[in-house]
Amino acid sequence: MESEYSNLIQWYPGHIAKARRQLAEQIKQVDLVLEVLDARIAHSSRHDEIQKLAGERPRLVVLNRADMIPQGVLRSWxxxxxxxxxxxxxxxxxxxxxxxxxxxxxxxxxxxVNQRRAGRGMRPRAVRVAVIGFPNVGKSALINRLVGKRAVESAAKPGVTRALRWVRIADVIDLLDSPGILPPRLNDQRAAAKLAICDDIGQAAYTTSRVATLAAELLTPLVPGRLAERFGADPLAVTAEAWLEQVARHKYHGNLDRAAEALLGDFRRGQLGAIALEAPPEEPLVPQAEAECEEG
Ligand SMILES: Nc1nc2c(ncn2[C@@H]2O[C@H](COP(=O)(O)OP(=O)(O)OP(=O)(O)O)[C@@H](O)[C@H]2O)c(=O)[nH]1
Ligand SMILES: [Mg+2]
Structure with missing residues (x-):
């Protein structure tokens, strides 16, 4: 049912437009691009814009949040x-x-890089590596881990990094942290919904209860028992919309927004277990080992 997804998410805030322009400029000096994906949605968290920005530069894919998906799905990816x-x-x-x-x-x-430079009689320099991807996928956290200290701000919400920032590792590598970049138009609203569910788009872009309904729809076949147990209503018995309303009635005094936030919050914090919302093409997503769940 595509119609549920129509006009779900359209958002392109000024700071992202600006960051995108600056990134297009800075990337000219970059030797290597780290394209950071959210392993839960390894397909939908890729975007052509990043591949366009990277151009001919060598690009490595970082499947971050690998801990948040079942190991079998990770191996498939x-x-x-x-x-x-x-x-x-x-x-x-x-x-x-x-x-x-x-x-x-x-x-x-x-x-x-330095072998090539030496060949041209140039002095060695630090390799320049740009870290790019959607908001909140873990770019800054990755930089902090690469540097081995808290060099840039990283927090559990999209839009934390607001400007480009270079960070040096031991005179050998210069890392460029960048704000999460969204494509100018989210043409694929199904992908956009998954990005919203994973919190990889700013909250201002969508209505929480709609996104939570879609989350319930996607999660039901994957972790039905876990949802029933945590929210006190069987998601297999009714539509996702009706289920969320039931949860709101039973647990949140009829407040649908609170039920929506609880579901999204639990999923985003990994409290429903290790769950991948996407598998490689042609590989079905099977019900995911509810036993793998860790209390968060
Ligand atoms: N479980 C888990 N959490 C992660 C991982 N990587 C990052 N996080 C958490 O996700 C949140 C977002 O990380 P950031 O590093 O701020 O993400 P970002 O891509 O820089 O986000 P923006 O700057 O907003 O675009 C932080 O709370 C991190 O601790 C990961 O691999 N696994
Ligand atoms: Mg950041």
Missing amino acids: LRWFAAQGEAAYPTNAQNGDGVRAVLKAAQQGAVA
């Missing part, structure tokens, strides 16, 4: 990226898992 001939690095930028491999790849980039 890694196989899929490898089959596309793309280097994809799974990371948890919060605790640092997988970040060492990204650092190594950037260091190799530095060696290659």
Whole structure:
């Protein structure tokens, strides 16, 4: 039912338009691009704009939030990226898992850049690496892990980084932190809904209860038992809309917005378990091991 998604999300705030222009300028000096994706929506968190911005520069895909999806789905994505001939690095930028491999790849980039420079009789310089992606996917957290200290601001909401910022690692790598970039038009509203569910778009862009209804619809086949247990209503028995209304009535004095926020908040904090909303093309998303859930 495409109609549920019509005009769900249209948003392009001024600071993003400005950051996009500045990034297009700065990226000319960049040697390597780290394209940070949200592993829960590894397809919908890619966008053509980033690939356009990166141009011919070498680009590494960072599948961040790898801890938030089932390991089986992560393995499928890694196989899929490898089959596309793309280097994809799974990371948890919060605790640092997988970040060492990204650092190594950037260091190799530095060696290659300086070999080319030496060949032209130029002095060595730090390799310039731009970290780009949608809002809130973990770009700044990744930079802090790469640098090994809190160099840039990182927090659990989209739109934290407002301006471009260079950070240096040991004279060898210059990292460019950038605000999350949205495509100028979110043509694919189904993808936009998933971005909203994962909090990878600013809250101002949508109505919480609509996005939560879509979240309930997507989550029901994946973790029905978990939803029933946590929210006291069986999502398999009714439509997503009716289920959310039931939850509002039973747990939130009829307040639909509070029910919506509770569902989205639980999902975003990982409290419903490790859940991927997307798998590689041709691979069905199966009900996800509700046993994998960790209390957050
Ligand atoms: N569980 C988990 N949380 C993460 C991971 N990476 C980042 N986070 C958390 O996600 C939140 C957002 O991280 P940021 O680094 O601010 O994201 P960003 O992409 O820089 O966001 P903007 O600057 O708003 O575009 C923070 O609370 C991080 O701690 C991860 O791999 N796993
Ligand atoms: Mg940031």
